[in-house]
Amino acid sequence: MTEANDLAEAAASADPRIGLRAAVALRRLADALEVLQVDNARRQGWSWQEIADALDVTRQAVHKKHAGRAVPRQEG
Amino acid sequence: MFERFTDRARTVVRLAKTEADDLGHPVIGTEHLVLALLAEEGGIARGVLDGAGIVHAEVRAAVEAGDDAAALRSIGIDLAAVRASVEQRFGPGALERAEPAERGGFLFRRSKLPTRFNNGAKKTLELSLRVALSLKHNYIGTEHILLGVLKEERGSGGRLLRERGLSYDGALDLVRAALRDAA
Numbered sequence: 054m055t056e057a058n059d060l061a062e063a064a065a066s067a068d069p070r071i072g073l074r075a076a077v078a079l080r081r082l083a084d085a086l087e088v089l090q091v092d093n094a095r096r097q098g099w100s101w102q103e104i105a106d107a108l109d110v111t112r113q114a115v116h117k118k119h120a121g122r123a124v125p126r127q128e129g
Numbered sequence: 130m131f132e133r134f135t136d137r138a139r140t141v142v143r144l145a146k147t148e149a150d151d152l153g154h155p156v157i158g159t160e161h162l163v164l165a166l167l168a169e170e171g172g173i174a175r176g177v178l179d180g181a182g183i184v185h186a187e188v189r190a191a192v193e194a195g196d197d198a199a200a201l202r203s204i205g206i207d208l209a210a211v212r213a214s215v216e217q218r219f220g221p222g223a224l225e226r227a228e229p230a231e232r233g234g235f236l237f238r239r240s241k242l243p244t245r246f247n248n249g250a251k252k253t254l255e256l257s258l259r260v261a262l263s264l265k266h267n268y269i270g271t272e273h274i275l276l277g278v279l280k281e282e283r284g285s286g287g288r289l290l291r292e293r294g295l296s297y298d299g300a301l302d303l304v305r306a307a308l309r310d311a312a
Binding site: 071074075077078079081082084085086088089092093 | 197198200201203204206208211215219223224225227228
């Protein structure tokens with residue numbers, strides 16, 4: 054409940070600096086999570102089309118963004 | 130461009146890197162120049178900052194609060210909890226490693242990328258030179274770096290100082306007074 058209130062508060066924040074800073078941080082977090090899970094999917098043998106469908110983007114888009122990266126083996 | 134820098138001004142530039150390293154920030158920005166000015170003992174800039182009641186520990190805390198973790202907390206997202214959940218499945222450091230290399234370290238401020246100056250800090254050092262020339266000084270001291278930081282209007286370093294009541298014009302008056310006293 055507190056978190057929902059915080060979210061509502063920040064979303065309605067009159068100070069653009071706070072709101073925009075949060076948007077940037079959120080984008081970075083989302084990008085990192087995407088990389089992590091795309092690698093995870095590749096390790097599990099998913100096709101680019103399957104990954105693209107899950108991400109709700111085109112196969113070309115996901116291939117362009119992620120195919121150049123070596124998939125690290127899972128650690129830990 | 131560092132040949133005209135005084136020893137103390139060079140130390141400030143070097144300390145800016147130390148400040149960024151200590152915070153785990155991969156890039157040196159104007160905020161690290163401000164922290165370096167506050168860390169260097171003696172010098173005209175330090176005198177002006179002390180006079181304005183601006184102290185290192187408080188500014189450092191403000192810089193730290195500008196991290197992504199704090200920004201995410203403002204919209205109700207607990208970055209530590211996200212990381213813990215990811216690491217439970219993918220191992221320690223998994224989220225940091227997943228951050229795109231060109232952004233490396235911004236999310237968790239722990240990059241091992243070579244430290245370098247961002248555009249704001251570069252512009253600030255250029256402005257320091259220009260301020261020195263406009264004052265007809267043939268050297269760049271800590272006071273010129275301070276004025277450069279304040280002149281770079283979009284930099285976070287200047288904002289940190291302005292938020293604490295130090296304006297460019299105010300600092301310029303204090304610098305002039307200090308130079309008069311020293312002469």
